[in-house]
Amino acid sequence: MTAVRPDIAPKQAPEATRFPTGFVWGAATAAYQVEGAAAEDGRTPSIWDTFSRTPGKVRNGDTGDIAADHYHLYRDDVALMKRLGLKAYRFSISWSRVQPTGRGPAVERGLDFYRKLVDELLEAGITPVATLYHWDLPQELEDAGGWPQRVTADRFADYAAIMAGALGDRVGTWTTFNEPWCSAFLGYGSGVHAPGRTEPASALRAAHHLNLAHGRAIEVLRGQLPAAVQTSVTLNLHQVRPLTASAADADSARRIDAVGNRIFTGPMLRGEYPEDLIADTRHLVDWSQLVRDGDLAAISRPVDVLGVNYYTPTLVSTPAEGAGDTRNDGHGASDHSPWPGSEHVAFHLAEGKERTAMNWSIDPNGLYSLLMDVTRDHPGLPLMVTENGAAFDDYVSPEGRVEDPERIAYLHGHLDAVQRAVADGADVRGYFLWSLMDNFEWAYGYSKRFGAVYVDYASQRRIPKASAHWYADVIRRHGLPQTGPA
Numbered sequence: 001m002t003a004v005r006p007d008i009a010p011k012q013a014p015e016a017t018r019f020p021t022g023f024v025w026g027a028a029t030a031a032y033q034v035e036g037a038a039a040e041d042g043r044t045p046s047i048w049d050t051f052s053r054t055p056g057k058v059r060n061g062d063t064g065d066i067a068a069d070h071y072h073l074y075r076d077d078v079a080l081m082k083r084l085g086l087k088a089y090r091f092s093i094s095w096s097r098v099q100p101t102g103r104g105p106a107v108e109r110g111l112d113f114y115r116k117l118v119d120e121l122l123e124a125g126i127t128p129v130a131t132l133y134h135w136d137l138p139q140e141l142e143d144a145g146g147w148p149q150r151v152t153a154d155r156f157a158d159y160a161a162i163m164a165g166a167l168g169d170r171v172g173t174w175t176t177f178n179e180p181w182c183s184a185f186l187g188y189g190s191g192v193h194a195p196g197r198t199e200p201a202s203a204l205r206a207a208h209h210l211n212l213a214h215g216r217a218i219e220v221l222r223g224q225l226p227a228a229v230q231t232s233v234t235l236n237l238h239q240v241r242p243l244t245a246s247a248a249d250a251d252s253a254r255r256i257d258a259v260g261n262r263i264f265t266g267p268m269l270r271g272e273y274p275e276d277l278i279a280d281t282r283h284l285v286d287w288s289q290l291v292r293d294g295d296l297a298a299i300s301r302p303v304d305v306l307g308v309n310y311y312t313p314t315l316v317s318t319p320a321e322g323a324g325d326t327r328n329d330g331h332g333a334s335d336h337s338p339w340p341g342s343e344h345v346a347f348h349l350a351e352g353k354e355r356t357a358m359n360w361s362i363d364p365n366g367l368y369s370l371l372m373d374v375t376r377d378h379p380g381l382p383l384m385v386t387e388n389g390a391a392f393d394d395y396v397s398p399e400g401r402v403e404d405p406e407r408i409a410y411l412h413g414h415l416d417a418v419q420r421a422v423a424d425g426a427d428v429r430g431y432f433l434w435s436l437m438d439n440f441e442w443a444y445g446y447s448k449r450f451g452a453v454y455v456d457y458a459s460q461r462r463i464p465k466a467s468a469h470w471y472a473d474v475i476r477r478h479g480l481p482q483t484g485p486a
């Protein structure tokens with residue numbers, strides 16, 4: 001058992017730095033990244049099982065077969081969350097664990113895992129926040145065409161109904177998708193994520209069907225769940241900035257905002273696809289065929305909360321500016337662009353900023369601006385920071401500690417940005433640190449550690465890093481310590 005360190009526990013919470021009453025403090029994970037037990041209790045392969053077994057796709061040939069073994073260790077993990085004082089845990093459900101072929105009846109053993117996890121959380125006083133889809137499509141549905149096929153949205157609505165039936169009496173917040181941009185554009189555009197296809201038109205089709213699946217699932221959840229249950233979707237909204245004040249760079253920023261952000265916020269929150277997105281991509285898809293009557297009404301069913309994930313800003317220019325990279329936007333290098341119709345846009349790393357182990361520049365003001373931009377564009381929409389955090393090259397000291405002052409500084413800066421946005425009018429209801437523990441970082445395998453809790457994969461021992469103790473302290477205070485980290 002790991003105690004929370006008393007050396008950084010304050011006696012009193014200074015009022016000036018407190019967050020709003022009811023502000024939720026959580027941490028997040030995702031099924032394929034932590035669960036392991038890939039072939040147990042009826043689970044069948046998802047696209048990530050297939051992709052991670054494909055030579056050259058994931059660093060060191062890592063797979064999620066065992067991951068952090070959360071499937072077996074969830075009780076210990078919940079106990080650890082409780083000791084850290086977490087108020088909420090955001091997890092995702094593995095579709096191929098509960099409905100192995102993506103069709104037909106559910107597998108009770110698969111559902112039981114989530115029932116037990118949720119019961120354990122509730123028993124510990126931790127609010128469960130369930131995400132239906134965090135990138136792991138059942139392989140059989142990909143074999144039938146995957147997200148570029150409209151029928152996949154129908155399958156997703158059936159799956160949502162199964163989950164609402166199984167957990168609807170005990171989960172109060174449901175998220176349809178995590179970062180559908182990644183599913184569509186990294187999965188079917190650049191191919192750096194599963195299923196690894198590099199088809200720009202398919203990526204756009206996938207985006208529409210993910211939107212449609214979201215809307216259909218919201219309808220199902222609303223129909224089956226009590227009115228008090230909150231529904232949401234989580235987007236990795238790109239905080240796009242032009243490199244210079246030139247008109248050409250402004251156009252690059254507009255393009256990336258369209259295919260990175262507004263392709264989701266447009267239909268979901270306004271009931272329309274942006275005109276400029278359609279103009280930028282009409283050589284790739286016929287939007288009038290793709291979007292059928294009734295689709296936009298379905299997609300724009302209201303959500304109660306918008307989940308926002310933020311790590312780093314996105315700095316763009318035309319290629320004429322020279323130093324930028326059209327083949328790596330920070331999501332992984334590929335010969336194929338994840339930006340259909342805007343393949344010429346170049347991506348830059350901000351000068352003079354510190355970087356994380358992902359080589360992402362550290363810029364808390366980006367989070368402030370993002371929250372304020374969403375508040376301006378969608379007034380009255382409650383927000384939740386559903387992911388924020390950083391990978392660093394953590395290691396265990398001979399004394400058995402993991403000191404990660406860079407992560408503490410990162411979290412402090414970003415929580416301060418949240419607090420400033422709240423003070424300036426953003427309705428931010430909570431913050432989920434990514435991630436509760438080290439895990440399978442997709443194409444980077446286990447080489448990147450995002451956790452507040454260190455995982456020794458050989459023994460599956462958990463060691464809360466200094467940042468976990470720091471976060472526990474923030475939660476206890478319900479606010480930031482007055483001085484930032486040294």
Ligand code: IFM
Pocket residue numbers: 030033179309387434441442450
């Ligand atoms: O690990 C991922 C997570 O699955 C989705 N959002 C970004 C994180 C860090 O890359």
